[in-house]
Amino acid sequence: MWGLTVRGICEFNEKFLLLKVRSKSAHDAGKWEIPGGKVKKCEFFDEALKREYFEETGLEIDIKSLYNVVRNDYTACKTSEEVKSIQLIMKVTCDSEDVKISEEHDEFGWFDMDEVEEMISKDLLTPPAVNAFKN
Template identity: 35%
Template sequence: MINHVYGLAVRVFLTDENGKILILKRSTDSKTNPGKWELPGGKVDQDESFDHALTREVYEETKLKIALDHVVGAAEQNLHIIRAVHIIMSGNVVEGELTLSSEHEGYAWVYSKNLSNYELADWLEDYITNKNNILDQGKRDGKQENKTTEDAKNILKPWVNSIKDSMDKIVKKK
């Protein structure tokens, strides 16, 4: 039995040549996380691949063209009606001059160690806290190299299965 309807979103840790990460400040008019900082990205449309959705969303939000590297993790966000699963990737800017859409009212390039100086969106705050806990545990166990990848797979599997079940039910109704 499915207790939640799941939505899928994609985000990116965009890094510059100095190793700084791009974060965007949500508009204070936003329904979710108003005025808080988040990674660029957004919803995956039906029949859209993760990578296409992410490059599209980043361009819509910033006018930047990006190249993606790989998946670095996942985060969950409980909204009023749905539970959003954020697939987080890494990438870099290929071209463009940063121009914000109306969804955001500010941006900053920051070192990851300074992210705690910003009021982050709830899902990003949870992701960073959990990732740090995983990294700390891996250091204690001496198993640093694959700990975060395995954990991300374990976290994603039930979400992906639930999304698949939800989609199967929707398709059967049509």
């Protein structure tokens, strides 16, 4: 099975928004990720990204460009099915740094590129986030 995920790299005041996956998550618990999520059936991916971003951060975004495309394979929690996931990483902007995270995440942070690179070296980011920032 193939899936499509869309994520948005948001830069505000030269810092990038990352969300910490909740500690009880079945995938990548405690690691930092780029906001976004799965595209629903018959949903345009840009609308999916705006929906997911708002659900996870409370931020309304504008999509500016394609940043990167990465693949992330995983086992579905509910069905144990192997999923090959293509992740579209979009460059997005927002008008505020006032984030209101959902229950999917334990915390959020705005990090400059040096901090992101340090987090990568310490294995603190999810594999798709690492691959996205290697652009």
